[in-house]
Amino acid sequence: MYDTILVPTDGSDRxxxxxxxxxxxxxxxxxxxxxxxxxxxxxxxLWTSSDVPVEQVQDGLRDTARTAVEEIAALSEADSVVCETDVRIGVPAREILAVADDIDADLVVMATHGRTGLEHAILGSTTERVVRLSDVPVLTVRA
Incomplete structure (x- = not known):
């Protein structure tokens, strides 16, 4: 039923x-x-001040993103599950959907942030966009 599962991560506990x-x-x-x-x-x-080179900010964000996917890879290894990792720059929901298509995912499993009210209305939800636009099933997990 499931051969390829996409797991977007930001490194959070969720x-x-x-x-x-x-x-x-x-x-x-x-x-x-x-x-x-x-x-x-x-x-x-947002993270770039005039005295910090953009490349330095990008490198820091890339390091954080690599750490996030490597944590999932370590969990996978402990469970003897094959894991591939990827880091991209872009609009999160678009990139998640593009990767799901690229790898022919059967399922996307991702966390919800639990925002409600004004915060949800202003910030929106990456998970919500993926759920609405995905061609494959999306399993959402509340922390």
Whole structure:
């Protein structure tokens, strides 16, 4: 049923909780996990002051993203599940959907942030966008 499971991660506890659900499914179905971290292109300008080179900010964000996917890979290894990792820069929901298409994912497993009210209305939800636009099933996991 599931051969390829995409697990977007930002390195948070919520994302690790979602990854554990994905790993259980991957173990049960003999699936491969694809851990993905997306550096939000919109965040690059927010973190860049005039005295800090953009490249330095990008390198720091890349390091954080690599650490996030490597954590999922370590969990996968402990569970004897094959895991591939990827880091991209872009609009998170678009990148998640593009990767799901590129790897022919059977399932996307991702965390929700639990935002409500005004915060949800202003910030929106990457998970919500993925759920609405995905061609494959999306399992959402609340922390």
């Amino acid at each position: 994302a690790r909780t979602a990854a554990r659900h994905a790993l259980a499914l991957a173990d049960a179905y003999g699936a491969t996990i694809h851990a993905l971290s997306v550096i939000d292109a919109g965040d690059l300008g």
